[in-house]
Amino acid sequence: MTIANVPYTRGPHQLTGSCHAWLVPDGTWGWSNAGLITGDGQSLLVDTLFDLAMTREMLAGLAPVTDAHPITTLVNTHANGDHWFGNELVAGAEIIASAPTAAEMATNGPDLLLRLLKQDGAVGRFANHIFEPFDFAGITAAPATRTFERELTLDVGGTEVRVFNLGPAHTGGDSVVYVPSARTLYAGDLLFIGGTPIVWAGPVSNWVRACQFMLDLDAEIIVPGHGPVTDAAGVRGVKDYLEFVAHEAAERHARGMSAEDAMRDISLGRFADLDEHGRLAQNILAVYYELDPGLERVDTLEVFRRIADLEGWSE
Numbered sequence: 001m002t003i004a005n006v007p008y009t010r011g012p013h014q015l016t017g018s019c020h021a022w023l024v025p026d027g028t029w030g031w032s033n034a035g036l037i038t039g040d041g042q043s044l045l046v047d048t049l050f051d052l053a054m055t056r057e058m059l060a061g062l063a064p065v066t067d068a069h070p071i072t073t074l075v076n077t078h079a080n081g082d083h084w085f086g087n088e089l090v091a092g093a094e095i096i097a098s099a100p101t102a103a104e105m106a107t108n109g110p111d112l113l114l115r116l117l118k119q120d121g122a123v124g125r126f127a128n129h130i131f132e133p134f135d136f137a138g139i140t141a142a143p144a145t146r147t148f149e150r151e152l153t154l155d156v157g158g159t160e161v162r163v164f165n166l167g168p169a170h171t172g173g174d175s176v177v178y179v180p181s182a183r184t185l186y187a188g189d190l191l192f193i194g195g196t197p198i199v200w201a202g203p204v205s206n207w208v209r210a211c212q213f214m215l216d217l218d219a220e221i222i223v224p225g226h227g228p229v230t231d232a233a234g235v236r237g238v239k240d241y242l243e244f245v246a247h248e249a250a251e252r253h254a255r256g257m258s259a260e261d262a263m264r265d266i267s268l269g270r271f272a273d274l275d276e277h278g279r280l281a282q283n284i285l286a287v288y289y290e291l292d293p294g295l296e297r298v299d300t301l302e303v304f305r306r307i308a309d310l311e312g313w314s315e
Ligand SMILES: [Zn+2]
Pocket: 030, 032, 080, 082, 083, 189, 225, 226
């Protein structure tokens, strides 16, 4: 199996004897991937999707596999809704997340999204453009039932599954799921392929370290949280972007430039073609927070205003 054999189409894809991916193009805001790992008579699901309809569609699409290998374990890679709002549909499974992710789930329900959708002006138009395809009504939060701090090894019907919390980076806790026997890695949102990574939590330097950790696993097949199936080249691409932004932002911070001016001043060069280039607004803030921990935090609504601005939604 080579990466070229995994088409980026919506639905189930068998990667190896035990590893499957559920891919959801186009990988932009909310269009996230999930994974399924099978063992003898059971399986482990990596993440649910952004709403109940999408998660139902996925569970039905995976039924040819899960009928013989019922899902007994669910691992949520992190607390963004596009990776866990469908949890309630995986009834009876043990739900595992890192402790920081479990804590963030408690405050990361659909409320913020509903608030964004109600905003006036450019932010509201932008938020409606990206989140309108999803239905956040009627979601009942099903949080983690088991937590871990850094590392966990699971036996899924004889298939060894290793979970590593490499955060904080994208969020407060960012778990990756690795199947050594299949050399397959599910990276969650530590990898955006074709889109721009967004550093909600940081520090950026820890995300760079997480990229190196993933490279050191020497996986053959890597399923990102967003975008097509990839390999080490995809990890290197994300690491390059983060190092580029860290360098450009630090240079402007040293000159006393504000984060908002820096976002307009930085030319993305070879990264300009990535989707959601406006996420640069938050990524610069993450670099500034790392350099100056006392810097006042910019709230999420304002971050979305800046992203919308960079992506041309003002006026
Ligand atoms: Zn995501």
